[in-house]
Amino acid sequence: MITREEQRQAQEYAAQQLEAAGIVLTAEERGRIEVADLGLSDLCTWGLMLLVYVNTDRYCAKELVLYPGQTCPEHRHPPFDGTPGKEETFRCRRGEVTLHVDGVGQLVLRPGDQFTIPPDAWHWFRAGEEGAVVSEFSSTSRDELDVFSDPRVERETVVGD
Amino acid sequence: MITREEQRQAQEYAAQQLEAAGIVLTAEERGRIEVADLGLSDLCTWGLMLLVYVNTDRYCAKELVLYPGQTCPEHRHPPFDGTPGKEETFRCRRGEVTLHVDGVGQLVLRPGDQFTIPPDAWHWFRAGEEGAVVSEFSSTSRDELDVFSDPRVERETVVGD
Numbered sequence: 001m002i003t004r005e006e007q008r009q010a011q012e013y014a015a016q017q018l019e020a021a022g023i024v025l026t027a028e029e030r031g032r033i034e035v036a037d038l039g040l041s042d043l044c045t046w047g048l049m050l051l052v053y054v055n056t057d058r059y060c061a062k063e064l065v066l067y068p069g070q071t072c073p074e075h076r077h078p079p080f081d082g083t084p085g086k087e088e089t090f091r092c093r094r095g096e097v098t099l100h101v102d103g104v105g106q107l108v109l110r111p112g113d114q115f116t117i118p119p120d121a122w123h124w125f126r127a128g129e130e131g132a133v134v135s136e137f138s139s140t141s142r143d144e145l146d147v148f149s150d151p152r153v154e155r156e157t158v159v160g161d
Numbered sequence: 162m163i164t165r166e167e168q169r170q171a172q173e174y175a176a177q178q179l180e181a182a183g184i185v186l187t188a189e190e191r192g193r194i195e196v197a198d199l200g201l202s203d204l205c206t207w208g209l210m211l212l213v214y215v216n217t218d219r220y221c222a223k224e225l226v227l228y229p230g231q232t233c234p235e236h237r238h239p240p241f242d243g244t245p246g247k248e249e250t251f252r253c254r255r256g257e258v259t260l261h262v263d264g265v266g267q268l269v270l271r272p273g274d275q276f277t278i279p280p281d282a283w284h285w286f287r288a289g290e291e292g293a294v295v296s297e298f299s300s301t302s303r304d305e306l307d308v309f310s311d312p313r314v315e316r317e318t319v320v321g322d
Contacts, residue, residue: 022183024254024272054250054277054298059220061250061298089215089222093185111185116215137215137222137298 001158002037010035013131014049014065021094021133023063025051033065038073039154048072052141060141064090064134066097066127074100074124074149080142085119088138096128109134122149162319163198171196174292175210175226182255182294184224186212194226199234200315209233213302221302225251225295227258227288235261235285235310241303246280249299257289270295283310 002010011033018025033051040046049065066072077086090099091114099115100106102122107115117123119139146155163171172194179186194212201207210226227233238247251260252275260276261267263283268276278284280300307316 022254026273029273053252053275056248056250056277058248058300059250059298061222061252061296087217087219089217091214091222093183112187112190114214116217135222137220139219 001039001041001160002035002043004159004161006037006043007035007157007159010043010049010067013067014051017065017094017131017133018051018063023093023133034157035159036155036157038148039156039158040073040150040152043067044070046071046073055141057140060086060136060138062136062138062141063093064132064136066095066125066132066134068127068129068131070131071126072124073153074122075146075153076120076122077142078120078145078147080145083119083139086139086141087116087119088136089114089116090125091135091137093133093135095130095132097125097132097134098128099123099125162200162202162321163196163204164321167198167204168196168318168320171204171210171228174228175212178226178255178292178294179212179224184254184294195318197316197318199309200317200319201234201311201313204228205231207232207234216302218301221247221297221299223297223299223302224254225293225297227256227286227293227295229288229290229292231292232287233285234314235283236307236314237281237283238303239281239306239308241306244280244300247300247302248277248280249297250275250277251286252296252298254294254296256291256293258286258293258295259289260284260286 253270
């Protein structure tokens with residue numbers, strides 16, 4: 001659970017970071033930046049902010065924004081509807097992100113670096129000390145199907161007062 | 162056909178425009194920016210510059226860069242391999258682009274604006290007077306299958322001396 005104020009601050013931080021990366025958003029987009037604490041109620045440490053540009057039944061594109069040192073905990077995107085699960089390419093735009101992919105190892109992505117994560121592979125990522133902006137290009141995204149290794153994780157964010 | 166010098170200048174222009182849009186490229190990427198005159202030998206008027214980030218058998222992401230007033234002539238992305246053809250989302254990053262889509266009409270995309278072009282729909286686009294940088298998110302790209310309404314178009318660029 002996060003408070004309304006935490007949500008507002010995180011949206012503002014994400015909008016600022018995206019702007020600093022040269023990314024122009026519409027007012028509508030700024031208002032629907034998703035703040036995901038993943039049910040862990042410790043947003044500065046665990047979770048991320050997301051803006052989905054498009055998610056059709058064939059492909060998806062998003063921006064991911066992380067606070068300095070914030071980690072998106074280990075998860076995988078399982079097969080669904082006869083597909084092998086979500087395949088996704090991370091491209092770092094600003095700051096630095098450490099990406100761990102099971103069977104591959106650990107990589108540090110800096111602006112201009114990218115990596116494609118195979119479907120259903122366990123992975124996690126953590127922003128460096130200046131935070132991170134990461135573009136994600138992928139097959140269709142079905143966040144609600146994500147499997148996290150920490151059983152406490154809830155994908156849907158509860159916002160309290 | 163374009164000359165080696167036209168190719169070099171267009172790559173340099175595209176790299177500068179991407180940098181001005183806040184987009185960081187690796188040296189390897191700068192060197193493989195595609196310059197497409199579409200066989201019309203009039204690059205300032207017809208064609209575009211492209212940088213493909215990723216193109217898997219499920220999705221694709223590119224940056225498109227156009228000179229001021231440059232037009233990518235009318236074309237469509239036909240069905241292939243049992244798919245309905247390439248579906249693509251244009252998101253304007255810098256400058257302005259006028260996009261015409263058959264059955265939809267004409268739109269002007271400015272930074273932060275985006276539009277998704279249905280598979281196999283005829284479309285063309287032209288940059289405004291400051292040129293344009295457009296991010297393209299799509300299903301798998303097979304440029305060599307593109308169908309252009311102008312029979313003089315050749316998708317592959319010939320570079321002469």
